[in-house]
Amino acid sequence: MKKILTVIGARPQFIKASVVSRAIQQTDGLEEILLHTGQHFDANMSDIFFNQLNIPRPDFQLDIHGGRHGEMTGRMLKEIEKALLAHKPDRVLVYGDTNSTLAGALAAAKLHVPVAHVEAGLRSFNMQMPEEINRILTDQVSDLLFCPTDAAVQNLNNEGFANKPVQVLQVGDVMQDSALLFTEKAEPPAGDLPERFVLATLHRAENTDYPERLAAIVAALNQIHGTLVPVVLPLHPRTRKLIAQHGLELKAHLIDPVGYFEMVWLLDHCQLVLTDSGGVQKEAFFFGKPCVTMRDQTEWVELVAIGANQLVGADSRKIIEAVKTNFGREVQDTQELYGGGKAADKIVEVLAFS
Template identity: 40%
Template sequence: MHINKKRIHLVVAARPNFVKVAPVYHALTTVNKFELRIVHTGQHYDYALSRNLFEDLALPDPAINLRVGSGSHGHQVANALVRYEKYLLHDKPDLCIVPGDVNSSLACALAAAKLHVPVAHLEAGLRSFDPTMPEEINRQLTDRLSSILWTPSADADENLSNEGIDSNNITLVGNCMIDSLVKMLPTIQGKRTWKKYGLTPDKYCVVTLHRPGNVDIPSRLNSLMQALHDLAEDTRVIMPLHPRTRARLEAASLLPSIDADTRITLTEPLGYLDFLSLVERSRAVITDSGGIQEETTYLGIPCLTIRPNTERPVTCSIGTNVLVEPETLPHNFATALDQRGKKPSVPPLWDGHAGLRVAQDLQKRILRH
């Protein structure tokens, strides 16, 4: 008997998108009534890292790569909008799933909504309440364009309710990024990436910095680097360098002093498994990223986030995350190490089954007629 399958586009762009979409893809493949297409916008323009992510997460090759590439916010949004619209007209789906808060997510949600394709937002409802963050604008607008909103935590439900979103369109499913971590944890532990860099487990910290508010202001960048030099007196530091951060360090003439500090190891950007292998055996993580706040909370590893706010406040109220400034970093780092043995709680539904809940919710919503 012929089954009329519902066609679904899953949009991926930057690294966190792959990690969030993979559990949803695998859960939906178990439902015989869905026909899945992965749409790679190419915003994550490092081909090698992108290729490795598909392999690590057991995702098939994308149906199309829109090759949006790097550039300004306007450039990325415009390119993704035009190119995805063209693909939508060629291969119109019954639903477009967009994850997270990158430029491609907003652009593809907008292209789909204008062509009357329903949009589902994975990781909906997160808010930093900081309008200076481009991601905050992306999050709010994507939620407005979406008819299905899958949230990772109860605070996200509350944010959407406060903004007047119909509660019938909201489903709390949990954290898909944690699904990937749970599934891959044995492989991550087996990588022992720390060994490659001559590090001793539980004796080093991992640092990632890339946000303009931290790396584009020379005085702030200098303060952060000085804080890392100070921390390195007691704890080895390993820092995979984002291309933006490397360029800013070079422009500020800060790279030679970091290279000269034997207690600080700089690396190229690392793949998903290698990076989490480092994180999993670290004393602490210092970051300005979003998803790492969630992964460290699940792993019970102290996370010091160099930002004035976070769209993931549950990682602070329940998890291991603390918001810090460059000048408070050394003190907060010492405090975090003192508390390391006290394993915090993990937020509800961060259990490795969020993708399954997405698939169950979707079956109820679009197969009920």
């Protein structure tokens, strides 16, 4: 029996792991040990995902959250190493680009346990983003690099991975697997919602930690909500705190953070997505919705190239104009950019024989 220790800790990782864990359970010869770092600790952003997505309860629950990046990552490293020594897995599986991702990969590499990285090769080329540092370092210590796009494969080739003793594989995107699998379980959030609306998310440090950028985005959201179309915004507790801290007033239809099925419902029923998230850009595409991204760069360059996504940074005018231009437009996946929902099976097939 081949033993895989999976490290997760944040909302997008729960969603990705749900379909891969399901495929592992259906594969003879594989056993999964699940470690949850606790990086997302709000019940609406952690426990609810395990319940909704039928993810097995974690074998390890570390409850590590808060603090600076170095402190959090160091605490995770220490505890993940203990789990690796206790269970002696054949491989560690990590997802995405969080501190949990990096801690899992580094702990495994130090103990010479092979690492598989789902969503390898993504690059924003912005080293100010902690996520960029996490994904680059994780790729460097992984020997199975599961890339979601051709662009991700090309990024790794450009960095010399074609000459390393590793496997770089384009398998598609497990987020599309999840979207297709769970759409039928979607349910609306509690409370009354507008019939037509923009779905917004706002949480990334490059926006929330810089008062000028945050103020510009809040001003744009207020104008869109007040004069163009209602804005529905599930607001992260940290973002809510920073908005208040800077004396800003956000005038939108604010709701508490939602579970995955509620988010799927919002994506399916909105007319446009306005976000600074990485994963939500793709989820908008999976549901045929145009996306306006409040960042200066994106890892999902193919969505910009086909016109499904527009980058506007934190410029109020650009944000408002992009919403006016794109609201209600339909987006079609004519090229199966992200693999058509078969990524998890491809990943698990490789895990079983590597």
